[in-house]
Amino acid sequence: MENSTSVKSVAAPFGIYIGIFLSLVTVLAYAFNLELFTKWWLGVLNFLIIIAFLVAAEIKTRKVLANPAFSFKNAFIAAFIPIAIGLLISTITTIIIFNFVDSEAAQTVMEYTAEMTRNMMGNFGVPEADINKAVQEIMENNQFSLLNQLKSYVYQLAFWAVIGLILALIFRKKDPQAY
Numbered sequence: 001m002e003n004s005t006s007v008k009s010v011a012a013p014f015g016i017y018i019g020i021f022l023s024l025v026t027v028l029a030y031a032f033n034l035e036l037f038t039k040w041w042l043g044v045l046n047f048l049i050i051i052a053f054l055v056a057a058e059i060k061t062r063k064v065l066a067n068p069a070f071s072f073k074n075a076f077i078a079a080f081i082p083i084a085i086g087l088l089i090s091t092i093t094t095i096i097i098f099n100f101v102d103s104e105a106a107q108t109v110m111e112y113t114a115e116m117t118r119n120m121m122g123n124f125g126v127p128e129a130d131i132n133k134a135v136q137e138i139m140e141n142n143q144f145s146l147l148n149q150l151k152s153y154v155y156q157l158a159f160w161a162v163i164g165l166i167l168a169l170i171f172r173k174k175d176p177q178a179y
Contacts, residue, residue, distance in 0.1 A: 010064050011078045014057035015085025018050055022090035030097055030105060037109045038116045050083070054163070057082045058171040069175035072168050079164035084157060091153045098144035106144035114138045 025046060029036035036042055061078035062070045098106040114135045121131045142148060 006065055007061055007074045007077045008081055010061045011057045011081040012085060014053050014060075014082035016089070018053050018082055018086025019089025019093075021049060021053070022046065022086060023093040026090065026093050026097065030102075034105055034108050035112050038112045050086070050160075051163070053086070054079050054082060054167055058167055062171055062173060066173045068173075068177065070171065070173040072172045075168035075172040076164050078171070079167045080161060083160040083164065087153055087156050087160070091149050094144065095146060095149050099146060103144075106142060110138060110143065113143075 025042070029042070058075060058078050061074070065074060098109075117138060118131055118135055121134060143152070
Protein backbone atom coordinates (compact mmCIF):
# COMPACT_ATOMS: atom_id res chain seq x y z
CA MET A 1 0.00 0.00 0.00
CA GLU A 2 2.93 2.31 0.59
CA ASN A 3 3.77 2.17 -3.13
CA SER A 4 0.22 3.26 -4.02
CA THR A 5 0.51 6.28 -1.72
CA SER A 6 3.83 7.17 -3.33
CA VAL A 7 2.27 6.90 -6.79
CA LYS A 8 -0.46 9.30 -5.71
CA SER A 9 2.00 11.79 -4.25
CA VAL A 10 4.13 11.78 -7.41
CA ALA A 11 1.19 11.90 -9.83
CA ALA A 12 -1.10 14.36 -8.00
CA PRO A 13 0.81 17.54 -8.93
CA PHE A 14 0.22 16.72 -12.60
CA GLY A 15 -3.50 16.85 -11.82
CA ILE A 16 -3.05 20.36 -10.49
CA TYR A 17 -1.20 21.28 -13.71
CA ILE A 18 -3.97 19.82 -15.86
CA GLY A 19 -6.61 21.63 -13.79
CA ILE A 20 -4.77 24.94 -14.08
CA PHE A 21 -4.32 24.48 -17.83
CA LEU A 22 -7.98 23.57 -18.48
CA SER A 23 -9.22 26.35 -16.18
CA LEU A 24 -6.97 28.85 -17.91
CA VAL A 25 -8.35 27.79 -21.31
CA THR A 26 -11.90 28.16 -19.97
CA VAL A 27 -11.25 31.59 -18.44
CA LEU A 28 -9.47 32.88 -21.55
CA ALA A 29 -12.21 31.60 -23.88
CA TYR A 30 -14.80 33.19 -21.59
CA ALA A 31 -12.91 36.49 -21.45
CA PHE A 32 -12.00 36.82 -25.12
CA ASN A 33 -14.49 34.92 -27.29
CA LEU A 34 -17.32 32.65 -26.16
CA GLU A 35 -17.45 31.14 -29.65
CA LEU A 36 -14.20 29.33 -28.83
CA PHE A 37 -16.26 26.88 -26.75
CA THR A 38 -17.72 25.57 -30.02
CA LYS A 39 -14.44 25.16 -31.91
CA TRP A 40 -13.34 21.57 -32.56
CA TRP A 41 -9.66 22.46 -32.68
CA LEU A 42 -9.73 23.73 -29.10
CA GLY A 43 -10.95 20.31 -27.97
CA VAL A 44 -8.20 18.60 -29.96
CA LEU A 45 -5.58 20.94 -28.51
CA ASN A 46 -6.84 20.27 -24.98
CA PHE A 47 -6.77 16.52 -25.64
CA LEU A 48 -3.17 16.59 -26.88
CA ILE A 49 -1.94 18.72 -24.00
CA ILE A 50 -3.70 16.51 -21.44
CA ILE A 51 -2.07 13.46 -23.04
CA ALA A 52 1.31 15.20 -22.74
CA PHE A 53 0.70 15.86 -19.03
CA LEU A 54 -0.36 12.25 -18.48
CA VAL A 55 2.69 10.90 -20.27
CA ALA A 56 4.89 13.19 -18.16
CA ALA A 57 3.14 11.90 -15.01
CA GLU A 58 3.73 8.30 -16.14
CA ILE A 59 7.40 8.93 -16.90
CA LYS A 60 8.09 10.72 -13.64
CA THR A 61 6.19 8.18 -11.53
CA ARG A 62 7.88 5.27 -13.26
CA LYS A 63 11.28 6.89 -12.80
CA VAL A 64 10.65 7.41 -9.08
CA LEU A 65 9.03 4.04 -8.33
CA ALA A 66 10.19 1.45 -10.85
CA ASN A 67 12.73 -0.41 -8.71
CA PRO A 68 12.76 -2.77 -10.53
CA ALA A 69 9.10 -2.97 -11.58
CA PHE A 70 6.24 -0.58 -12.29
CA SER A 71 3.01 -2.52 -12.01
CA PHE A 72 0.01 -2.06 -14.28
CA LYS A 73 -1.95 -0.90 -11.22
CA ASN A 74 0.58 1.78 -10.35
CA ALA A 75 0.87 2.84 -13.99
CA PHE A 76 -2.92 3.22 -14.16
CA ILE A 77 -3.04 5.20 -10.90
CA ALA A 78 -0.27 7.46 -12.25
CA ALA A 79 -2.57 8.39 -15.15
CA PHE A 80 -5.95 8.33 -13.42
CA ILE A 81 -5.16 10.50 -10.39
CA PRO A 82 -3.98 13.49 -12.46
CA ILE A 83 -6.95 13.40 -14.79
CA ALA A 84 -9.43 13.04 -11.92
CA ILE A 85 -7.92 16.04 -10.13
CA GLY A 86 -7.51 18.11 -13.29
CA LEU A 87 -11.04 17.53 -14.53
CA LEU A 88 -12.45 18.29 -11.08
CA ILE A 89 -10.66 21.64 -10.97
CA SER A 90 -11.82 22.44 -14.50
CA THR A 91 -15.41 21.42 -13.74
CA ILE A 92 -15.51 23.61 -10.64
CA THR A 93 -14.14 26.53 -12.66
CA THR A 94 -16.79 26.04 -15.35
CA ILE A 95 -19.58 25.78 -12.76
CA ILE A 96 -18.45 28.99 -11.07
CA ILE A 97 -18.13 30.98 -14.30
CA PHE A 98 -21.35 29.87 -16.00
CA ASN A 99 -23.62 29.55 -12.96
CA PHE A 100 -22.47 32.25 -10.56
CA VAL A 101 -20.32 34.81 -12.38
CA ASP A 102 -22.17 35.10 -15.70
CA SER A 103 -25.12 32.82 -16.36
CA GLU A 104 -25.95 34.81 -19.51
CA ALA A 105 -22.68 33.57 -21.02
CA ALA A 106 -24.00 30.02 -20.69
CA GLN A 107 -27.04 31.00 -22.77
CA THR A 108 -24.79 32.64 -25.36
CA VAL A 109 -22.61 29.53 -25.68
CA MET A 110 -25.74 27.37 -26.04
CA GLU A 111 -26.91 29.67 -28.86
CA TYR A 112 -23.51 29.38 -30.58
CA THR A 113 -23.64 25.61 -30.16
CA ALA A 114 -27.16 25.46 -31.61
CA GLU A 115 -26.12 27.58 -34.60
CA MET A 116 -23.00 25.47 -35.20
CA THR A 117 -25.12 22.30 -34.98
CA ARG A 118 -27.68 23.73 -37.41
CA ASN A 119 -24.97 24.62 -39.93
CA MET A 120 -23.13 21.31 -39.62
CA MET A 121 -26.29 19.20 -39.89
CA GLY A 122 -27.44 21.31 -42.85
CA ASN A 123 -24.10 20.71 -44.59
CA PHE A 124 -24.61 16.96 -44.16
CA GLY A 125 -28.08 17.16 -45.73
CA VAL A 126 -30.03 16.28 -42.59
CA PRO A 127 -33.78 16.97 -42.91
CA GLU A 128 -34.91 20.31 -41.45
CA ALA A 129 -37.22 18.59 -38.94
CA ASP A 130 -34.31 16.65 -37.47
CA ILE A 131 -32.16 19.78 -37.35
CA ASN A 132 -34.91 21.68 -35.53
CA LYS A 133 -35.28 18.83 -33.03
CA ALA A 134 -31.52 18.78 -32.32
CA VAL A 135 -31.39 22.56 -31.91
CA GLN A 136 -34.41 22.48 -29.60
CA GLU A 137 -32.72 19.83 -27.42
CA ILE A 138 -29.58 21.96 -27.16
CA MET A 139 -31.56 25.02 -26.14
CA GLU A 140 -33.67 23.12 -23.58
CA ASN A 141 -30.75 21.33 -21.95
CA ASN A 142 -28.38 23.74 -20.17
CA GLN A 143 -25.00 22.06 -20.54
CA PHE A 144 -23.63 24.34 -17.81
CA SER A 145 -26.12 23.40 -15.08
CA LEU A 146 -24.63 21.85 -11.95
CA LEU A 147 -26.17 18.45 -12.69
CA ASN A 148 -25.03 18.41 -16.33
CA GLN A 149 -21.52 19.50 -15.35
CA LEU A 150 -21.32 16.69 -12.80
CA LYS A 151 -22.59 14.20 -15.40
CA SER A 152 -20.00 15.50 -17.83
CA TYR A 153 -17.28 15.05 -15.21
CA VAL A 154 -18.26 11.40 -14.73
CA TYR A 155 -18.43 10.73 -18.50
CA GLN A 156 -15.08 12.40 -19.09
CA LEU A 157 -13.58 10.44 -16.20
CA ALA A 158 -14.78 7.20 -17.83
CA PHE A 159 -13.30 8.22 -21.18
CA TRP A 160 -9.98 9.21 -19.64
CA ALA A 161 -9.91 6.01 -17.57
CA VAL A 162 -9.78 4.11 -20.86
CA ILE A 163 -6.91 6.35 -21.99
CA GLY A 164 -5.28 5.68 -18.60
CA LEU A 165 -5.57 1.94 -19.16
CA ILE A 166 -3.85 2.28 -22.52
CA LEU A 167 -1.09 4.40 -20.99
CA ALA A 168 -0.70 1.87 -18.17
CA LEU A 169 -0.17 -0.88 -20.74
CA ILE A 170 2.51 1.21 -22.40
CA PHE A 171 4.34 2.35 -19.26
CA ARG A 172 4.16 -0.68 -17.00
CA LYS A 173 7.45 -2.39 -16.36
CA LYS A 174 7.55 -6.03 -15.37
CA ASP A 175 9.93 -7.23 -12.71
CA PRO A 176 12.82 -8.91 -14.56
CA GLN A 177 13.49 -11.12 -11.53
CA ALA A 178 9.95 -12.53 -11.61
CA TYR A 179 10.83 -14.84 -14.50
